[in-house]
Amino acid sequence: MQHKRTTFRHRGLPYLLLAPQLAVTGVFFLWPAGQAVWQSFLREDAFGLKTSFVGLANYTKLLHDPQYLGSLHVTVIFSLATAALSIVSALVLALAADRVLRGPRVYTALLVWPYAVAPAIAGVLWWFLFNPTIGILSYALRALGHDWNHLLDKTDAMVLVILAAAWKQVSYNFLFFLAGLQAIPASLREAAAIDGAGPVKRFFTIVAPLLSPTTFFLLVVNVVYTMFDTFAVIDATTEGGPAQATNILVYKVYRDGFIGLDLGGSAAQSVVLMGIVIVLTVVQFRFIERKVTY
């Protein structure tokens, strides 16, 4: 690990400097995480009077629980669809913004502010737009012949949460794509143009490969976002329904733990989720260290 060539010599000071961060980390991160791991091996009886050690039983139960597997399935669809939708639309917008000479700043300002909107508020806004009785978009869809009702229809509910989650994430992806595009040297594209490559060919042979690190980075970040930060989107719109159609993994941990009071099962789910975050973080860091792989 890197540090300075010359360092201060002091016995107590570094510990004192680290103390606040380590205290918060220990009390509110490591200890609860340890508790979750420990609890995942325990099972409480129905009255909460007796707790017994059950080994991996909570995990095997989880893997055989159709509801949990359903939730996993829903999470994968939701994550990939949200990531794909927000990445593709952000890329299109970034390509356009990179091309215009007049007003790229203004466009950027008008496109980035949704980053500041809380996921819960984004959920409420889209929930209102698609409200089956008074929503403007459900009204428009009805005029087109689709009877929208996300309270009853599973696909409608999924589309609603994907739109709300992607809407908020476009601004973030846009900024990173725009930065990536502006880092591509103009001489490369000019040389290709002189050799007769049109805009479409240039995009696929020069721009797309040079943007691949950014795209991969965004893919990981977006998957992390949809798996964890969209809790509020789900809670503000569908609450996991109808019939578990939008009950993603994070939401299920919360429901089973706080509303179902199944502490062992919820803890096992937490541990599985931690495993997923660890894998994603490692992938992200590995990648950033290697940086470019054309």
Add this chain to the structure above:
Amino acid sequence: MVENRRFLDILAHAVLLLGVLAVAFPVYVAFVASTHPSSDFVSGVVPLLPGSEGLATYREVLAGGGSTQMSVPIALALKNSLIMALAIALGKIAISILSAYAIVWFRFPLRQLAFWAIFITLMLPVEVRIVPTFKVVADLGLLNSYAGLSVPLIASATATFLFRQVFLTIPDELMEAARIDGAGPIRFFRDVLVPLSQTNIAALFVILFIYGWNQYLWPILITTDDSFTTVVAGIKRMADVTDGEPRWNDIMATAMLAMAPPALVVIVMQRLFVKGLVETEK
């Protein structure tokens, strides 16, 4: 731009305009809804042009009393949000800059261990350890308090890494010179490092303020008392109506009020915001 193609230029502007409109549409509808009396929503579809009741709605929402679900005025919830966001942003900056300083400029036993302990917080978002973290906070008696709202969210590996990155780029000569001039570690930190990190601190502040303001799950869990609720967490309570229609105008006015402060921060400090966003992800 490489070559002159009128068609592509027009297309680019069209795409951008479409994007701007698509992004703004939900907020526009919310704004329009907040300016109509609640009776306008009974008849069917949401109106598309602003009404005239806007000021009255916002006044009523801010002062409270309109909704049966939220017993406190939104002005109070906004104040709670502000306190929580500021506490989280400033707290994270303060403890991260100190720990980054210790990690970069000191060599001491267990340094590696401390680094990993901080690093691991990246992998433990609050959503995956909700139940046990809630229990810790409850046992410490921090439910329904500003400390409970902010302190458990204060540890941040990203901020520590950002400061570590900044510190590593500061030339060694600066520290040697300071030492020759007789400056100790505390003086060097206060008079050299903090001034040098000013723009990074500001950029980080923008990002962390938005992060703190937008928290949702945490405030719902640990505030059972409405007087500590934040505006983002409170909006759900207003919308959860069991009998009859929700008061759409009040809900949308609250949504507008909840969005305005962080959106303004982003727009006014666009430079710092972009810098903060790009650098914390490096």
